[in-house]
Amino acid sequence: MIDLNLTLYDKIFKPKEYVLPNGKKAYKKASRAPIYVILILAMSALSVRITGFDMKILTTRIGQFFVILGDMFPPNTGYMPTVWNPLFDTIKMSLLGSVVGALLSVPFAMLASTNVCPSKIVVTLMRVMFSLIRTLPTIVIALVATLIFGLGTLAGTVAIAVFSFGYIGKLTYEEIETVDMGAFEAMQAMGATRSQAFISAIIPQVLPFYLSNCLFNFEGNVRYAAVLGYVGAGGIGLILNEKISWREYPSVGMILIALFVTVFIIESVSRMLRKKLV
Amino acid sequence: MNQRIQDAYEKRPKDWVYNLMTAVIVVGLLIWSASAVETSGSTQDGGQIALNVLSGIFHPDLGFLFDFTKKGVPYLMLETVCIAFLGTIVGAIISIPLAFISASNLTPKPIAFAGRILIMMARTIPAFVYGLMFIRVTGPGAFAGLLTMGVCSIGMISKMYIEAIEDLDTHVIESLDAAGCDTWQKIRYGILPQLMPNFASTAIYRFDINLRDATILGMVGAGGFGAPLIFAMNSYRWNEAGALLAGLIILILIIEYISTRIRVKLTRG
Numbered sequence: 229m230i231d232l233n234l235t236l237y238d239k240i241f242k243p244k245e246y247v248l249p250n251g252k253k254a255y256k257k258a259s260r261a262p263i264y265v266i267l268i269l270a271m272s273a274l275s276v277r278i279t280g281f282d283m284k285i286l287t288t289r290i291g292q293f294f295v296i297l298g299d300m301f302p303p304n305t306g307y308m309p310t311v312w313n314p315l316f317d318t319i320k321m322s323l324l325g326s327v328v329g330a331l332l333s334v335p336f337a338m339l340a341s342t343n344v345c346p347s348k349i350v351v352t353l354m355r356v357m358f359s360l361i362r363t364l365p366t367i368v369i370a371l372v373a374t375l376i377f378g379l380g381t382l383a384g385t386v387a388i389a390v391f392s393f394g395y396i397g398k399l400t401y402e403e404i405e406t407v408d409m410g411a412f413e414a415m416q417a418m419g420a421t422r423s424q425a426f427i428s429a430i431i432p433q434v435l436p437f438y439l440s441n442c443l444f445n446f447e448g449n450v451r452y453a454a455v456l457g458y459v460g461a462g463g464i465g466l467i468l469n470e471k472i473s474w475r476e477y478p479s480v481g482m483i484l485i486a487l488f489v490t491v492f493i494i495e496s497v498s499r500m501l502r503k504k505l506v
Numbered sequence: 507m508n509q510r511i512q513d514a515y516e517k518r519p520k521d522w523v524y525n526l527m528t529a530v531i532v533v534g535l536l537i538w539s540a541s542a543v544e545t546s547g548s549t550q551d552g553g554q555i556a557l558n559v560l561s562g563i564f565h566p567d568l569g570f571l572f573d574f575t576k577k578g579v580p581y582l583m584l585e586t587v588c589i590a591f592l593g594t595i596v597g598a599i600i601s602i603p604l605a606f607i608s609a610s611n612l613t614p615k616p617i618a619f620a621g622r623i624l625i626m627m628a629r630t631i632p633a634f635v636y637g638l639m640f641i642r643v644t645g646p647g648a649f650a651g652l653l654t655m656g657v658c659s660i661g662m663i664s665k666m667y668i669e670a671i672e673d674l675d676t677h678v679i680e681s682l683d684a685a686g687c688d689t690w691q692k693i694r695y696g697i698l699p700q701l702m703p704n705f706a707s708t709a710i711y712r713f714d715i716n717l718r719d720a721t722i723l724g725m726v727g728a729g730g731f732g733a734p735l736i737f738a739m740n741s742y743r744w745n746e747a748g749a750l751l752a753g754l755i756i757l758i759l760i761i762e763y764i765s766t767r768i769r770v771k772l773t774r775g
Contacts, residue, residue: 363758365719
């Protein structure tokens, strides 16, 4: 057993020994797969018990799933004129929220990257803040926002802005940390101040990724904004929730189709733009 | 030296027309979107509510937080983890065939396109609509929640799987072919080792997201900590909401730490 760093696992399950034609010995460590399989199975068994997962119910009653789906077709096209306004509200909410959140996150992301911010305490503080914000579920932020700002799109916009702040902020500081610092140092050596060097040496490297992340975030937010209406934060979720509780499924179908087409268009445009950027 | 730098600087690409147009479009869109910001006005003083929320979150109901019966925070968190875990597995299993159908290097273009449209449609329906559909199947509770999580995960998981399949290095399979391997051996030694780390990493990442999104399930009564959280918030019991949020934050930070470590290990091989 030479220069094989053996862990406890390898000591229990000995590596397999092969003798090569030239007389040397090669070792193949025992596969770790059994541990993972056992862990996953144990976790699944526990989950099945706690959640009450039952394959029999699922196979016999899965037809019920398609009942509502079937009721949605054919969609009620007469309802479309009422959909336009909330639909645009949703897009506007996500656009404004994404932009505000993304812009606000930049200075904080700078403070959270070790290569730009010299103080370790500030870096740690900023990172803790970003991860705390990202753990808060958007729906909770939206609910709090509706309590503070009242029902309506403002609450939704704030919720999306807070979510985008955390998401873009994290991606941006990770991006800033991986840039090539050579240009930054060269600029400082030529007598530029730290902020001048940041603007001309780091921003051009980070900008394409930053914009690409912003577009991606916006894409996701449009879809997410549809959920926010559920707590009264405006947009298409509001009418969706209303029609579902009245069981007007053909209208629900129309809303979902409108949402699908919108998301499809926005995703296609954004994918095109992102391909150009990166 | 400085003269040369100056010259090079003068020759920099000047695309200000393009930049100006982009700026005008972006600013125009922003002004357009600002028109939607409206509010019905708060019933109470907003600042006071914000203070209440913050004080509730920083003074969580400790009795509730450390209540180890079926009504306490730890059990709710365990239930949520289980919903997210099984939901991710269900989603990952459904995604595998969907991803193979929609990978453009394996199937003909029209079929791959149809597969992608199907995935996009599955992704557009919001979680609470799925929740309502599944409650018809299983009745309210964690079972409906995990099915909802599963279906909601399909969109992202299959998208990442498709990318992994399309990035397959076919040279490995060709050389296995040249070495005289049969189809099963080619799958076992040529395809699986390339896909497994990627697939596992995606599933773990999605598990992370599902845990965060599990609150939404509570809105329709599909199990987990979402329903108690939203009830507590709607009735202004901020200490209780604070206890739930504290539990959630601790849980997510732990899971994120573990999942990041596993994923780093997976990508390094």
